[in-house]
């Protein structure tokens with residue numbers, strides 16, 4: 610399902626949560642809205658879902674206008690036929706796994722072949738055998754799977770995720786990331802995923818929209834966002850950045866070398882701090898009074914060591930819109 614957002618805005622009193630925004634999400638794409646707290650990503654997702662009314666603009670799902678301020682169109686949430694998965698799972702505590710998954714089908718009156726559809730969704734999330742349990746008899750990961758099952762049981766063309774993994778611990782989160790992506794891809798769903806976690810965004814998405822202050826600053830595939838940020842904020846929010854000229858010229862830490870190659874630029878530095886990360890050491894370097902960089906190495910340095918780092922001029926990125 611294609612989603613088109615045209616000139617949509619939203620304010621809450623004096624707070625402009627979303628500045629005029631245009632967006633085209635293509636069928637089958639996994640798109641992530643990435644940004645810090647308060648940047649407007651949840652507000653945008655809720656307007657797409659029909660849980661919030663925009664102040665202006667239009668929203669289209671394929672050929673159908675589901676919201677238009679000008680034409681007075683507002684299709685309510687249960688008629689948009691979307692799947693939704695939230696951070697807090699939003700399961701009914703008094704309903705079993707089966708009943709929770711069936712809930713969405715009943716609410717939208719899709720009761721034909723309901724048992725098969727519910728069981729198919731439960732199997733897809735690997736909860737077969739647990740249908741009669743209540744949410745409080747499940748682990749956090751299992752509860753999140755019930756929420757996925759409920760969202761896919763209605764066979765939505767578009768599925769919306771609002772920080773669905775943030776209540777889980779780091780290891781489970783990584784596992785569920787892969788599972789969720791596999792589920793979305795195998796069912797050919799179009800997905801919009803809200804997160805403030807850049808690693809999650811990079812590892813899952815076909816396309817990332819980086820937002821700040823109610824605005825989309827840059828959108829593109831994860832590789833473009835990381836390698837060719839067009840705004841200083843994007844360079845700083847996605848990955849680590851070393852600045853040759855503040856907010857203008859940047860190099861990523863992994864591009865710094867410890868041995869010189871022909872044509873390299875050189876920067877003498879003093880080791881300020883060393884952090885062991887398991888797979889490498891993160892070395893904080895002081896280049897001068899104002900400039901602190903980060904570099905990676907497979908051996909430990911001592912604070913105060915005098916070193917030099919090198920890089921090819923080709924790896925220096927000019928940050929420009």
Ligand code: ATP
Nearest residue numbers: 621624626644645646647648649650651652653805
């Ligand atoms: P988070 O990651 O913390 O959830 P977010 O990027 O999803 O943040 P939004 O929840 O969309 O941000 O909020 C955007 C702005 O709108 C914030 O300044 C927020 O305080 C404000 N806002 C959101 N909902 C309301 C509301 N119902 N009433 C008043 N202000 C709101």
